[in-house]
Amino acid sequence: MPQEYDLTLKISRYDPDTRRSWIQDYHLKAGRILRFVDLFRKINDEQDPTLAWRSSCEHGQCGTCGMKINGKPLLTCELLVERAVGLFKTHTFNVEPLTAARVIRDLAVDLENAYERVHFVKPYIIARAATHPDGDEYRISPRTLDAYVEATRCINCFCCATACVTQRNYLGPNAVLANIVRLMDPRETAKEKRLDILYGEQGIPRCRTARACSFVCPKEIDIAHFIALAKEGAFRPEPSSTR
């Protein structure tokens, strides 16, 4: 196992001031456990301070640093050089922005805009069920929670939305998932409204069951499983069982 790799990153660039797009090659040496975000920083520090890319927590928890590496959408704070070399069997990597939104500059995309789709499904409780008589929290059994807890782990990184085979007029896997969370949450009573969104114009009728979403999710959420439940009609509103 070499301690250092000679890498070539072929990075997609875009300059909003001149509207020019091009691919730029960067050659660099990197230790085996540097992460791709570390590589971008290294490029900024040593070669080109103008390369724009976004990250925040760099702990795999916020979903800001998603990009396409050799075509695969993933979080670049989690991608170690060594792992990338193993996964793609190459030392040359194409680095592209996510396609879920418009590019602002280089690798930074307008995720803010992509978020509109999540806002559309109302990521909160629209109308609350009656609360517990003792004034404290709702009672939700661990079993009830288990059925949808996986879906609550989504961090809206838009990797799935980038991989999804339906790119037009579709809310996208993560927004659909956010809606399903509240369909399965016993505290939410606005189920009809949510079902309308789910089966509506931009809802799951657009999904072509290709499972690309589940395949790329960095949080390993089986999104397609939840969409399949929806397609089977599993989210019929039940009489409130939250007490």
Add this chain to the structure above:
Amino acid sequence: MNVAKKLKIDTVLRPEVLVIGAGGAGLRCAAQICECRPGTSIIAVTKVYSPQKSHTSAAQGGMAAVDSKDPVDKIVYHMFDTWKGSDCSADQNIIKKVCESGWEQIVWLERHGMHFSRTEEGRIAKRPFGGHMLNFGRVKAFRACYEADRTGKGIMDTVWGESLKHGVVFLNQSVATELIFKNGRCIGAVVFVEQSGKFVAVLAKATIMATGGKARMYQVTSNCRQNTGDGLAMILQAGLPVMDLDAVQFHPTGIVGPGILASEALRGEGGILRNEDGERFMERYAPTAKDLAPRDLVSRCIMTEIREGRGCVHPDHKLPHVWLDLRHIPEHIHKTRIQEVSGFFRRFVGTDPQKELCPVTPTAHYQMGGAPTNEFGEVQDDARQIVPGLYACGEFAAASLHGYNRLGTNSLLELITMGKVVGDSVAAYIEDTKDPSAIPEDAGGRVFAQFAAYLEAQGKECYAEIRDALRVVMMEKVGVFRNEKGLTEAIEELKELKDRAGRMKLSSKSLVMNQELMQFWELDNLLDISMVIARCALARKESRGAHYREDYPERSPEFQHHTLACMTEYGKVELGKRPIDMSIYKAKGKHHKKFGIIERKY
């Protein structure tokens, strides 16, 4: 052609309330204002793509709170633990307010949709956490409410959802750069919108600052890329003081490279710290508690090993570190109890903790100090007078719940309790306050000059070198260990760095999404805050909580106060004092003696 001359306010926005920083604290506050006063127009500014990306989302462990109906745990125990943990430097009026309202705020979150982990009975589950005990320090308490290992995300999603529901307007990927004042009243801020490269002025009846943590000046940190102390720099530039900035908490076991926490749980399950020679060094320093000694002690021991040449240097990240040995821990424990955290080593450093040693080093984690506020979240000036229209909460503020040392899980608790308190204060304040009239002529003047200087600067200084030098000097001389010589040297080095920072040249003069431009500005903020940290640390000739002076290793009654600091020009820091509130002690209630000046011993 000259971009610098064209800097101006492009648009003026006029909401009723401006929230600077849309993390857990800022948005809990926004949601509260909307609940108290439906229809209030609010603009919330955040540096990230979406509020959901704020650093609160990265918090894992939990949030402490005692239900007053709890048959075993009592609120007074929680208050005691917080006081003791703070090394007698938290404010007791705040401790009381926060601990007493904690459970109510947990229920608020749950009702608004947070997915707490549950007990068999369907209630919110609780787990133990370091420093939280029953019966005044005897047995560990089950007090931390949690959502699996993503409690912060649960809070963030909930308060963000509520803010959306109430129609809060977000200015994302935007940075507040300068506060606007009129006749001593804060009437908003100048905000730079990265995506358009334009400045907007947001004029509001009330401004809330909640820009979160600020620890990016350290070489290893668990803080996100955005935590560059911008908010505090704005406060200082407005001539206002900051409080207790020298109180920086280090977590002993940060994962080398990303600085992610390798939680105490690993050592709780038998993990052993070893130096380069493989020696279990904690045996030498703490023969009984060994690897499970308190956070600050373990951090100091690790740094001693490193300083005395028994540490290692990581070949890829070029960082000094020691090893955490988890190899002897049985497979079933690896697979069940520590799966998540030991998974971090696999994911972020490509190490298999069952077979290999894991590289760890102390990581700057939390800053207890911040903008001084009273118990209503109103920001105070150096004479402890309220600055009308300006509020603060969250990690950015120092009320102070934590004094010189914070207990784990108390920070998330502070966000939601003080966030709510500030929301109530603001809702009442704007009720009978007029909209600010015209925008002052000179609004933005300072930041335009600053940006113009970046755009026009010539010179050969390199941003990355200055940033790295800053992070090393802070880690080595203003970090876990401090002494007069080191701090004095650090102050000189900081002055030099600040000077060099003025000779960095931008590669591109574009204002649109110019990452380098933002980094220059952030570096200036970090340099400012670092200077104040170093100055305060030099003045505090004692050791208290997270602040450890080798030359003054004991706590001293002479420093039984908060430190206020204003910076008039770079390096010139004026220090003042704020008394520590001892109202629980003074009320002479049943357990008041526990709230006197007590020893912090575990």
